[in-house]
Amino acid sequence: MLEGRELSKNEVRRRLENARNRCPEKTSQLGKTLFELGDELNLDIPSSCGRNGECHECVVEIANGIQALNERSDSESFLKEPYRLACQARVVAEQPLVFSPLRRRPKILAAGMKKDNLLLEPMVTRREDRVYYGEKDIDHYRGRLLGIAVDLGTTTIVAELIDLESGQSIERVSFENPQKFGGSDVMHRISYDGGEHRGELTKSLIKGT
Ligand code: FES
Incomplete structure (x- = not known):
């Protein structure tokens, strides 16, 4: 339970649907990792390491309540605020917490450009x-x-x-783009990749796709 009271099935379904589409807003749950809280909200957080901090795929963005989380582990040294690894970030204080996975559900574009006059010259x-x-x-x-x-x-x-x-x-x-943790624009990402965590951006992209 997230708020200490019984929820109807419809209410639970509505909240899970909201969590899939928007940043989940919820009450902290002491001792749990963000990955475990994500499980409760049915969030699609990627992982290929058994949640032990090795794959670096489970990056989440903390929109609110980052002070309620434990200290960063060594495996999170490549991340800056407001990003954490969901498998490493654990709730240590009761405080409203808002977080979301970097990679959200794929969206199909409804329309592309008109191709009537496009010259096809494939290699x-x-x-x-x-x-x-x-x-x-x-x-x-x-x-x-x-x-x-x-x-x-x-x-x-x-x-x-x-x-x-x-x-x-x-x-x-x-x-x-799962490289968001390296900065919001190209210059910040170039700078990030030139630092001590060189290769993390490429790694996140290859694993993310
Ligand atoms: S699940 Fe692999 S680093 Fe978190």
């Missing part, structure tokens, strides 16, 4: 039953040529799977 092309990368023969034709276009934005990453022969979009996904 990978088909000639008869052969496939070329530029002038280099690289494979036999397998029935389809596909490419992925990636827009790596500081806030959002968009990837689109494209039929290279017709220019048709087959699938398109977007999600929040």
Whole structure:
């Protein structure tokens, strides 16, 4: 229980749905990690290390109540406020706490640009039953040529799977850039990557995607 009273099933369902879509707002739970609290709220916090501080995938942003958490562990030395690893941050004081995972649920973009006058010039092309990368023969034709276009934005990453022969979009996904903990703009991220935690940003991106 988050507020010391019985909640109806509908109320619990409504709160979980809110937690999925917005920063969860809740009362601290002494002794629990943010990962455990995230479990209670059904938050999708990534992990591939068994929650022991090794994978660095479970970064959460603390919007309120960071003073209610324990000291940073060594495995969080690459993070600055207001970011913590959900598996390492433990509640040590009763205080309203607001946190959210950096990587939120993917959002499908509803519409792209008009492609009527777009000239298709992919590096990978088909000639008869052969496939070329530029002038280099690289494979036999397998029935389809596909490419992925990636827009790596500081806030959002968009990837689109494209039929290279017709220019048709087959699938398109977007999600929040998990490098946010290194700063909100490119200059801060370059600076972060030039410091003692070099490589953490790239690592978070590869694991996050
Ligand atoms: S779950 Fe791997 S570092 Fe937190």
